[in-house]
Amino acid sequence: MSRAPGPDAGSPDRSPSLRPVASGVLANLAVGTLFAWSLVAPDVTADVGAPPGSGSAVFAAALVVFTAVLLGVGRGMARFGPRWLLGAAAVLAGAGLGLTATAQRPELPWLGVGLLFGAANGVAYGVSVALAARVPERRRGAASGLVVGAYAAGPVLLGFAAPPALAVAGWRTALAVLAVTATGLLVAAAALAPADRAAGAGADRAREPVERGALVALWVLFAGGAAPGLVLFATAAPLAAARGLDAEAAGAAVSLLAAGNLAGRLAAGWWSDAVGRLPALVTALAVTTTALGALAVSSGAAAVLPAFAAVGLAYGAVSALVPAATADRVGARAFATVYGRVFTAWGCAGLLAPALAGEVAAAGSRRPGALLLLAAPVVPAVLAVVALARRPTGRGPSAAGNRPTPAGGRG
Template structure:
């Protein structure tokens, strides 16, 4: 099935794994630059007259197209080398930013360039590093998934810093889009050449378990419903925040420099959260779904009540990123655990479609509520309600397994 191996690797299997993991992190880092979108928003509004809703529509469409493109990408992984899928994705993402840079800041050019073309590029590349690393590290699914995708959260830090530095140097906004597109292409395409599947997949990939093979049976199962509800709830709440984070801070009378810093802190929490939640899901499994949603709800509440308080706003942003980061490791690890490594690339993109739905609804609802009320507090309270509701539903669906996880944890600490 997997005929996509390279022959120029050294013989050391350990070196294979290290190179693949590092290249996967680099690819995820570049793709994660999408979370720095809010750093562009003030300039797009001031220089080109875009509304808050238009800016967030571009962001939302990027996420939606990204998740839709993941579905065919996951299916192609059974027939096409992950090198070519990921490399094509990086090239397409870079092209999207380049196309947008020639549109003079118009809403349509940004929507088509960053939203549609860029979203397709992210979707093609995103699933490849995760699927490859799960094959190379079958015994530590949560931790390895967390390490693989932590770059996606960290990408927001790197790109927001780059955008801020170029803005401070007086570089025109459209030129910044151009540089971002070139940089992404030059980093992702070479790193993609390292992505290969092992020649002899481990016989213990699925830990001796049997899994349903019929896709319709999978979609109707409680095992699928719990991560599906959790993914939508967590990403709806998190994307509403990150898509408007700088604007939320400014509306709450937080100083502009702290509002910008909040983007980086969210990204720090997002990146470190993916690693930490990865270790936790290996230990506590299904319990991490409701737990991560409640952490996210608490952090958003803290952001909502920080009226002018920079410290509480920054802490809330950090914890919010930590809770949001769980969405991209807990559910990936759980899909692999519930349905097996063999079916991961086909099933996980279906969960990710709900991330796309929340990508449209979360940021756009946040922008529209602000435009209507001149306050982000009502929108943030909606996000909290969605996260808490998702936690309760996920607990109900997995209640027996969650109770077992709690009992094991208590007995281990006794």
């Protein structure tokens, strides 16, 4: 029995250029530095006369703007194309970071980072994952993993480079250098991106709008799969200390969480091209649950460090697999619009995570078994995977768990 051809089956170009993927990698490497804001936020808020602790509120505002802007990227790509949108992201990023670097008033970080750099994130991230979605399904997971992995790599790199730079040059110079660097990366990404709004889509035509049930399932999957990792990121250091780690080991736990996130993004997408998107997602959810169980029943570095690394790995995997699974289901042309809605799940989970962080850290020392409650969102996420598996798209690898057939033919 043969399957209906996938979106790339009729494309004359079965070896697409790597330029769009490289564009997405550069763009996300630039804007992912938003997640290193905490490295300079205390100094920024103190010097501009902002209330103590307002740096985290600026970051939350940037996430809200990021999520809201991403909702409009689909229309923007249809009207202007990826190259123009990435050019706009370069202007927004340079202006936002530059404005903050010269700020003398407490409201300017809100404008520079919260609004302008948050908007640059929404535009650049939306375009980047949409470019990865144009890759044929048999390699789409690897492409998505590279693109979203670059977003996580930015703060990892700054984590090493920023402390000595801040000690030598101060936060204003460091932020100005970051503004120039981010702008340059986004300009290079724009140069590599397709100029035509339809470029790279080939014969991949959008199917009918994704059915509401599938959209809801993707939303629940993203929210439930990402929530445990986001909460752990929000409370990593105090939770590690509460589970018996000293300051040095707690720092190692935070580093392992970030490293796991990056490794999960890079590896999971590639692996899903071989085993299927849905099986890979189920594996990631199982790893999250197992790691949280170990964190709840054990203390000390021997248990906590691997658990942090595993949660980071699973969170990174979900972050890479959900966009690839969405593209498999709706096609490349419809992806940017549909994924903007799916991504609001991450935004909601990200805003709730800090609210739960204090309770989670306290539970780590008083009632460690309560940490198992962090696994509660995984239950609806698993049910969402089951629902997606029961909603076959009838087109190639999107059905039967999104497993691609061997290159050169459709089974």
